Structures are given as structure tokens and as C-alpha cells.
Amino acid sequence: MKTYGFAVSARFIWTLLAYVFLLAPIAVLIFASFDDASFFRFPPKAYSLRWYEAAVESGEYRSALSVSLLVALLAGFIAVIFGAMAAFSLVRYRPAGGRIVEAILMTPLVLPLIVWAIALLQIYSKLGMSGTLPALVLAHAVITMPFSVRIMVSTFADLDPLLEQAAATLGASPGHVVRRVTLPLAMPGLVSSAAFSVLISFNDVIVSSLIAGARWITFPVRLYAQLRSQGIDPITLAIGSAIVAFILVAALIGEFMFKWSRRL
Amino acid sequence: MAEKRAPDHLVIQKVMKNYGGSEPALKSVSLNVRKGEFLALLGPSGCGKTTLLKIIAGLEKATEGQMALAGEGLDAIPTYKRDIGIVFQSYALFPHMTVDANIRFGLDMRGIKGDEADQRIAEVLELVKLEGLSGRMPNALSGGQQQRVALARALVIRPKLLLLDEPLSNLDAVLRKSVRVDIRELHERIGLTTVMVTHDQEEAMSMADRVAVMANGYVLQHDTPETIYEHPASAFVATFVGSPPAILLPVEKTPDGYGIGGTAFMPSKTLSVAIDLQNGKPVLLGLRSDRLSFADQAGPLTITGEVHSSEYIGGSWLVHVALGEHRIAVPTRAKPPQFGEAVHIRIDEAETLLFDPDTGAKVALP
Numbered sequence: 001m002k003t004y005g006f007a008v009s010a011r012f013i014w015t016l017l018a019y020v021f022l023l024a025p026i027a028v029l030i031f032a033s034f035d036d037a038s039f040f041r042f043p044p045k046a047y048s049l050r051w052y053e054a055a056v057e058s059g060e061y062r063s064a065l066s067v068s069l070l071v072a073l074l075a076g077f078i079a080v081i082f083g084a085m086a087a088f089s090l091v092r093y094r095p096a097g098g099r100i101v102e103a104i105l106m107t108p109l110v111l112p113l114i115v116w117a118i119a120l121l122q123i124y125s126k127l128g129m130s131g132t133l134p135a136l137v138l139a140h141a142v143i144t145m146p147f148s149v150r151i152m153v154s155t156f157a158d159l160d161p162l163l164e165q166a167a168a169t170l171g172a173s174p175g176h177v178v179r180r181v182t183l184p185l186a187m188p189g190l191v192s193s194a195a196f197s198v199l200i201s202f203n204d205v206i207v208s209s210l211i212a213g214a215r216w217i218t219f220p221v222r223l224y225a226q227l228r229s230q231g232i233d234p235i236t237l238a239i240g241s242a243i244v245a246f247i248l249v250a251a252l253i254g255e256f257m258f259k260w261s262r263r264l
Numbered sequence: 265m266a267e268k269r270a271p272d273h274l275v276i277q278k279v280m281k282n283y284g285g286s287e288p289a290l291k292s293v294s295l296n297v298r299k300g301e302f303l304a305l306l307g308p309s310g311c312g313k314t315t316l317l318k319i320i321a322g323l324e325k326a327t328e329g330q331m332a333l334a335g336e337g338l339d340a341i342p343t344y345k346r347d348i349g350i351v352f353q354s355y356a357l358f359p360h361m362t363v364d365a366n367i368r369f370g371l372d373m374r375g376i377k378g379d380e381a382d383q384r385i386a387e388v389l390e391l392v393k394l395e396g397l398s399g400r401m402p403n404a405l406s407g408g409q410q411q412r413v414a415l416a417r418a419l420v421i422r423p424k425l426l427l428l429d430e431p432l433s434n435l436d437a438v439l440r441k442s443v444r445v446d447i448r449e450l451h452e453r454i455g456l457t458t459v460m461v462t463h464d465q466e467e468a469m470s471m472a473d474r475v476a477v478m479a480n481g482y483v484l485q486h487d488t489p490e491t492i493y494e495h496p497a498s499a500f501v502a503t504f505v506g507s508p509p510a511i512l513l514p515v516e517k518t519p520d521g522y523g524i525g526g527t528a529f530m531p532s533k534t535l536s537v538a539i540d541l542q543n544g545k546p547v548l549l550g551l552r553s554d555r556l557s558f559a560d561q562a563g564p565l566t567i568t569g570e571v572h573s574s575e576y577i578g579g580s581w582l583v584h585v586a587l588g589e590h591r592i593a594v595p596t597r598a599k600p601p602q603f604g605e606a607v608h609i610r611i612d613e614a615e616t617l618l619f620d621p622d623t624g625a626k627v628a629l630p
Contacts, residue, residue, distance in 0.1 A: 165323050166356040168343040170421060171373035176344075180369070184360050 026244055033237040040232040051238040058235055064222035068202055071218060075140030076197035083148030091156040108143045117210040131213020139211045140201040147200060148193035155189025188258040195254055273299040273457045274425060279329030281315050289315045291481040300455045304468035307478035313461045317427050321350050334424055349418030350427040355410045357402035363413050364398035370421035388420040408439050428460040432467060444471055465505045477501050499624035502550045502617055510550040513590050515539055525588020528568045532613045537630050550617030553593040559610040566608040574600040
């Protein structure tokens with residue numbers, strides 16, 4: 001059939017375009033990171049690991065990376081704990097107005113973050129916590145919360161409350177029920193939301209650049225500042241490629257172990 | 265029988281449960297279960313039987329009322345300290361644990377470890393005939409096997425009481441009958457006081473020592489299966505219990521006697537007195553078709569009707585007789601009468617049931 005053939009080829013071209021747009025920049029990034037030149041050019045002409053060596057030695061980037069990591073881990077921790085608790089009560093107790101609460105928890109996904117961050121900055125300065133680590137971590141916890149809430153809502157919706165009741169009839173105190181039944185069954189969801197929270201926090205530029213003070217500069221903010229003042233530093237390409245490789249591996253593991261693509 | 269004299273093990277007094285709706289799910293239920301007894305809570309869905317089971321297990325809180333198990337008040341005891349084993353309809357096996365770990369769970373919670381735990385698990389696996397499957401995960405088991413794991417998990421803690429929530433409803437028809445016998449045999453072997461919830465009257469009647477028939481949040485009758493079948497306390501019980509269940513026919517007074525659906529009904533002296541005592545109000549006559557037969561001619565304790573159809577059911581016939589707009593099936597071993605023929609159905613006074621059509625209450629014979 002003619003129309004059928006057209007539909008198939010249209011879909012093929014569409015898919016191809018999607019992959020090209022998605023993956024081409026990443027390919028450029030990875031190739032360029034191995035280039036021997038001291039500026040960003042494409043395609044590369046000579047290959048070396050000099051920028052990877054420079055990245056390892058650079059104190060500036062190392063500190064930016066560790067700030068990013070610290071913020072991401074702390075924010076992820078908060079988002080997972082509170083997101084899981086919110087999701088549990090939303091699913092299990094179906095409180096009046098629960099849907100409104102869920103919608104509010106989801107707003108960071110659709111909010112213009114820059115406006116929100118500017119307002120938050122005002123609040124922080126009134127509270128005297130501008131530029132502090134807790135200020136940055138809390139802001140990140142809020143923007144990562146939608147992901148952990150969403151993942152944990154679907155996790156808990158799949159968890160049959162009868163299993164917890166069965167455990168109780170077998171003699172498990174509420175603490176034992178959580179440790180032996182609820183947590184083990186929710187673990188894939190918890191790991192997935194932790195991973196997503198860390199990634200979202202790690203990727204954020206807008207909120208971090210507005211909230212972070214001079215002491216707490218995250219990696220994307222450092223990169224952006226560098227870009228604005230001196231153009232692209234090949235060190236960032238090396239670090240960027242390493243991060244992409246790391247995330248790719250993590251995503252593959254997550255997909256195989258926890259079926260991440262089906263949790264969002 | 266010695267069993268009938270057994271002391272009360274579980275006592276439920278005026279238990280009421282209101283989920284907040286206009287009508288309570290349970291309206292003042294009082295029951296007692298004797299030690300070693302198998303009680304079935306029988307009723308249609310929504311009658312409150314599962315709610316009662318959950319209240320006994322402590323998974324729901326009664327709005328009012330008291331319960332005691334083995335002489336000890338239950339109301340202040342949380343679920344995990346009640347020592348009540350329960351097998352859920354969906355089995356609720358822990359999907360992240362092997363069969364062995366599922367069964368071991370309750371022992372762990374009691375601090376029973378090592379050889380004693382192993383021995384008890386081996387015992388209970390043998391009891392439910394699941395030896396050799398202890399390393400499997402629940403999702404690698406058939407429905408019948410999963411149910412036996414759930415039973416083993418509940419039994420291994422040596423509970424004071426075993427609760428079964430619709431234990432057969434997730435099994436296929438063939439398995440259902442054999443599991444019915446298995447559970448009954450198991451009960452006779454270990455003598456554990458058991459409360460089973462079911463909507464299937466055949467299950468309740470065949471498995472239980474006593475049956476509590478429930479509807480609309482009430483217990484309508486609590487007695488042995490025989491008594492419930494022979495002497496149902498109300499029209500609802502009569503039509504819910506028995507296969508076939510009783511058929512209710514309204515008896516009206518006619519100028520020349522009594523009738524059902526415009527056909528002639530000749531009651532016995534006793535029956536006519538009982539009907540007359542209702543002061544002209546119609547009365548419901550409850551009949552079970554397996555207790556009916558044909559009479560050669562009209563006389564006391566006969567109803568006259570017209571043959572509507574008949575079916576051969578192997579060895580005998582079931583003749584459907586029309587009594588006005590009502591139908592009643594009469595079994596016969598003889599060749600059935602032809603369509604349209606007038607026939608006389610004989611009823612047995614001793615097995616005749618009379619009910620008040622408004623309240624459904626039993627009308628006593630004088």
C-alpha cells in the first residue's frame with residue numbers, strides 16, 4: 001500500500017532526525033574532547049588526552065565538581081525522603097485535596113525557574129541565608145522533588161497494602177513492616193528517584209547561578225561563567241564527556257535493573 | 265458430641281463498624297466461635313463479612329463493641345501481637361522472598377531461629393504438601409501452590425485462630441473441590457479454631473461446623489449447616505442457602521380456600537391456621553424443589569399447576585410447573601407429564617417454611 005509505505009518512511013526519517021539532533025552534539029563533544037588543540041574546533045585534527053590530564057589537575061573544576069556533587073547528593077537525599085513520604089501518604093491515605101498537593105509538588109516542572117529563583121533570592125536575603133549551602137540545597141530539593149514524587153507515587157501505587165497487613169498479622173511491628181516489606185519493595189523506586197534527583201540537580205544552571213554565592217559554585221555555573229568570559233575551555237569538554245559517559249553507563253544499568261524508562 | 269460442649273474461644277460482642285457513610289458496614293454483630301470449631305461467615309458481597317474478618321485480625325478498628333480471644337480482650341491488642349493467622353484471598357505472599365523466607369517471616373518476628381525454625385518450616389511444608397518448593401519465588405508457583413504457601417505461612421506461627429478470606433475463590437473449579445476437602449481435612453488434623461469468609465453457600469455448608477449467614481451488616485442466623493438448611497430463620501436465609509435454594513411463593517386467600525398465583529393450594533390444617541393467623545396478609549411459602557413430588561390427585565398439602573416445560577437431567581427429569589406467573593421445578597423419575605397438563609405437587613408439612621413477606625421473618629407453625 002502506498003500510504004503505508006509513506007507512513008513508514010516518514011516515521012523512519014522522523015526517528016533519524018530525532019537521533020541526529022539528540023546525539024550529534026554529544027558526538028561533537030566527545031570527539032572534540034580528545035582534540036590536541038587549545039581551543040574548541042570541529043572536526044578535531046590531532047588526538048591527545050591533554051585536556052583530560054588538565055581536567056584532573058585543575059583545582060577550580062575539581063572544586064566546582066565537588067560542590068555540584070555535594071549539592072546533588074544532599075538535595076537528592078532530601079527530595080527522595082520527603083518525596084517518598086509525600087507519595088506514600090498521597091497513595092495510601094488519599095487525603096482530601098491530595099490532587100492539589102500533588103499538583104503543587106509538580107509545579108517546578110512547569111514554572112519559569114528563573115522567576116521563582118529571583119523571588120526565592122529575596123526570601124533568602126530576608127532570612128539571612130543568601131549564598132549559603134543550605135539555601136542552594138533547599139532550592140535544588142524543590143526542583144528535584146517532582147521527579148521523586150512522581151516515581152514514588154507509581155512505586156507505592158504498585159505496592160499492595162495487603163502485603164503490609166499480612167506482615168502485621170505474622171507478628172511484624174510497624175517498624176519491622178517498613179524494614180522487611182515496604183522498604184525492600186520500594187527500593188527500585190527509591191534508587192530511581194535518587195538517581196533522577198541527583199541528575200536534575202547536577203544539570204541545573206538557572207537556579208544555581210542565582211542562588212549560589214561565590215563560595216558554592218556548581219560545575220555547570222562554573223562552565224557557564226567560563227563560557228561567557230573566555231569562550232569554551234577544552235577542559236570542560238573533557239569533563240563534559242566524562243560525565244556523559246558516566247550518565248550513559250548509569251542509565252543503562254538503571255534501565256536493566258530498575259526499568260527507568262517505565263517509571264516516569 | 266463432645267465438640268459441641270467446647271468452650272467459647274472467640275467472642276464477638278455487639279461489634280459495629282461505620283466507615284463514615286450513612287449506613288454502617290456492620291450493625292451490631294455478636295458471635296461466638298468454640299475452641300476447635302470451623303465457622304463460616306457466609307453472605308453476599310457487601311454484607312460485612314470481610315469487614316468482620318479484618319476487625320478480628322485487627323486490620324480494621326471496630327467503631328463499637330468488644331472482642332475476646334481465649335478469654336483475653338482483643339480490642340487494645342495491635343494486629344502484630346494478636347497471634348491470629350490469616351490467609352488472604354489474593355494470598356499476599358511477599359514477592360521479594362522465597363517460599364522458605366515467606367514462611368520463616370513469622371518465626372523471625374517471634375525470635376524463633378536455627379534448628380527449631382527449620383524444623384517447624386519442614387513440618388508445615390509437609391502439612392500443606394509443598395516439600396521441595398521452599399527455594400522458589402512466589403511468582404514461580406501456581407495459584408494452588410501459592411495458596412498453600414499462604415496457609416503454611418499462617419500456620420507456622422501456631423496461631424490462636426486461623427482466618428481464611430475467600431480461600432477458594434482464586435482457584436479454578438476443579439481445584440476448588442479438592443482444596444475444599446484438603447482444608448477440611450487439615451482442620452480435622454490440627455483442630456485449629458478457624459473462621460472462613462465466603463460468599464459460596466456450598467463451600468460454607470460443606471466445610472464449616474457452624475455457619476453465620478450475614479446480610480446488610482447483620483448476622484441473620486448462626487447455626488449448624490443442617491439447621492440452617494432445614495430451619496432457615498428468614499426468607500433471605502432460605503433463598504441464599506441450599507442447592508437448589510428455596511423458592512418463595514406468595515399464598516393468598518381465595519373465596520374457596522387458598523391459592524398461589526391464581527392456582528389452587530390446599531394446605532394442611534396446621535398450615536391453614538398459620539396462614540389465617542396473618543389476618544389476611546399474604547404469606548410466603550418457601551419450598552425446595554428437591555423435596556417436592558407429584559401427587560395423583562388434589563388433596564391436603566398439594567398445589568395444582570400446569571406443566572410448562574421439562575428437562576432430562578440424567579436418571580430423572582425436572583418438570584417446570586407454572587403457578588400463574590411463578591415457576592417451580594419438581595423432580596420425577598417417571599416419564600414427565602405433557603406440556604399444559606394439570607399436575608398436583610405434593611409438599612411435606614414438616615419441611616414447609618412460612619415467612620412474613622414484609623419482614624422476611626419466619627412464621628411459626630401453631
